Amino acid sequence: MPTIRAVLFDMDGVMVNTETFYIKALIDTLSEEIGLKLTEKEVEKYAGLIYTEKLKRIFEERKVKADPYELAEKSRRKFLCMVRGRIKLLPGVRELIEGLFSYGIKLALVSSSRKNVVEMVIRETGLKGVFDAIVTQEDVKHLKPHPEPYLLASKMLKIRPEECVVIEDSVHGISSAKSAGMKCIAIVNPNLPISNYSEADMLVRSVRKIKLEDILNL
Template structure:
């Protein structure tokens, strides 16, 4: 029988709870096209999976030599993304089941994401996950994004629990590293499955190397209940 007493779970959002990366790619592609960069591909987009939108913009400016300000680019990408996200952002069914299992046991839950707070709130409201995930932290609200531990530490603070009592659910290396830096255990579900062999994923307590296609709520739930804190 599982013992979840005293455990809190912090979810990454994009690529973990919801399949929002196609929307982020399209928003980025349109933003860059407006700046004259017309050859941005999905493979290019995969370079930025797991890091905050602000950091992505900074890397774009350096890589593509963009003249527009970071603030203008960020506003443009966020606007385009919100339009797409509100139209359609699917939840991974097994992740929804996992959230429901945990909520049913009264486990405190939070979301800590590199996305903007309006984007996070729009997705949670549109998918109905806001009923279960009421504590939200955006990377825009802390000093440093992942792989720094700031968003996870802030989530723990808002939950009112010690970091060592938290388990993070993540899809990307920066998030796994951030969880470790925060002193939290981690369940990793790689979004880019070809990167599942990255040594950083070995730091997670439980890794679904086949990504969302391999993840099951029941396996994660049983591991969480049986794994020592």
């Protein structure tokens, strides 16, 4: 069995509370701009996709004719206004990172968010210099669920995919990790079907539930 040498973190919804702001910004933008009313639960199922892809699917499913690119940009601007100065690490994240760091495990951050958002999160949470590799939206041609983001992080770390564990919270992120040949721990959203997490190697309700020995024994 391969030795686990690296842990790769998704960002939104795993490390920080930004997912709530992403959802609210999108809901508010659609309501204000085109009068489309969506609930938080309706938007949650698109977790792990960037705004443009979320909107394409929403418009296709609801037969809406609108520009997903324009509305994605407006949603991003609204998100940045909402989230600046309000970013917090989710419970258990700092403790897990410190434990992994002390054990000598390499750390990577792999996000579909834009570089400016990732940099803001790192700055506001005091995690500058913690990660050995960082992959953002601008670094890859193919976003999650394609394996490219996690494979790039593995290459940057100089660690084989089978020696990596990914912590994710979306079906697209889990698919990305597993397609890259990595183990995956999924943070379960109680509002989504448990079948969304069928590919994951381990399910938990919170990062607080992840122990160092759980990771090493995967």
